[in-house]
Amino acid sequence: MDVPIAANVLGTLGAVCWSVQLIPQIVINYRRHDTEGLQASMMLLWAAAGVPLGVYNIVEELNIALRIQAQILTVLSLVTWAQCLYYGQKYSITKCVAAVTLLMCLFGGIEVALIFALRASKNQELRWPLILMAVLSASLLAAGVLTHYWDIYVHRTVRGISFIFVGIDAAGDLFSLISVDAVIYIGISNGIGIRGRGEKSDATEILSHIHSIQLTW
Incomplete structure (x- = not known):
């Protein structure tokens, strides 16, 4: 069965939230003329995470919102x-x-x-390079978040973060998780099951959890 329209809409809303989430942070940095507490390493790691995420989304031919979202993230x-x-x-x-x-x-x-290389490997039915891209993206996002956790631990306070940014990020997580749950439910209710979808399911399952690793303060 095709992915329901509702799941596509929710997934797109999640991608939109993740696309614009940093704009409030950029604005507040500009207004304050200060970035104390905001970790430069976190931003650099997130920028790097957009590369494997973009590769995955493009090679897997996911919807256009997800392809663009990875580029905007970077x-x-x-x-x-x-x-x-x-x-x-x-x-x-x-x-x-x-x-x-x-x-x-x-x-x-x-x-x-990487897009050209992974398209070639996909044509040869090699799945592990795509899975590696998903894992690498998730790892870089998580590493970026951990740098801010460390700053919170050291200073015993949250510094430099826009809570509008946090709220939009959390909304993106929520929309995307609901979308993924809807797809899983449709699959199970039709007697398909995630594993029954074939080889593509492994990489898709990992991708569905990439953004849930992001911080939802």
């Missing part, structure tokens, strides 16, 4: 990282722009190369 994470350099470490605007441009080109080149 771009906005790099913008936020540049703010950390500019406001926190007093880098010049020129250096920040140069650093972001260099990383965008690097990440873009890596993503394009």
Whole structure:
């Protein structure tokens, strides 16, 4: 049975939330002219996570919202990282722009190369490279979050985070989890089961949990 329209809509809403979640953080950084407490390493790790996530979404030919969301995640994470350099470490605007441009080109080149490589492996029915992309993306997202947890532990307080950003992130988690649950329910109710979907189910199952690893304060 095809994925129900409701599940597609909820999944798209989740992708939209994750696409715009960093905008409130960027705005509050600009208004405060300060990024104290916001971890530059977290933003850089999230930017890197967008590369394998984008590769997975494109090679698996997921809906357009998910393909675009991965690219937006990388771009906005790099913008936020540049703010950390500019406001926190007093880098010049020129250096920040140069650093972001260099990383965008690097990440873009890596993503394009991986897309071609993984399409070739997919045609040969090799699934593990795609699973690796899903796991790598989840690991980078989790590592980024852990850097902020460490800051909370050290300073015994939450610093520098926009709670609007947190709320949008949590909404994205909620919409996507409901969407995944709907798909699983449809599969089970029709006597299919997740494992009965064939080889593709393994990678798809991992992908469904990538964003649930993100922080939902």
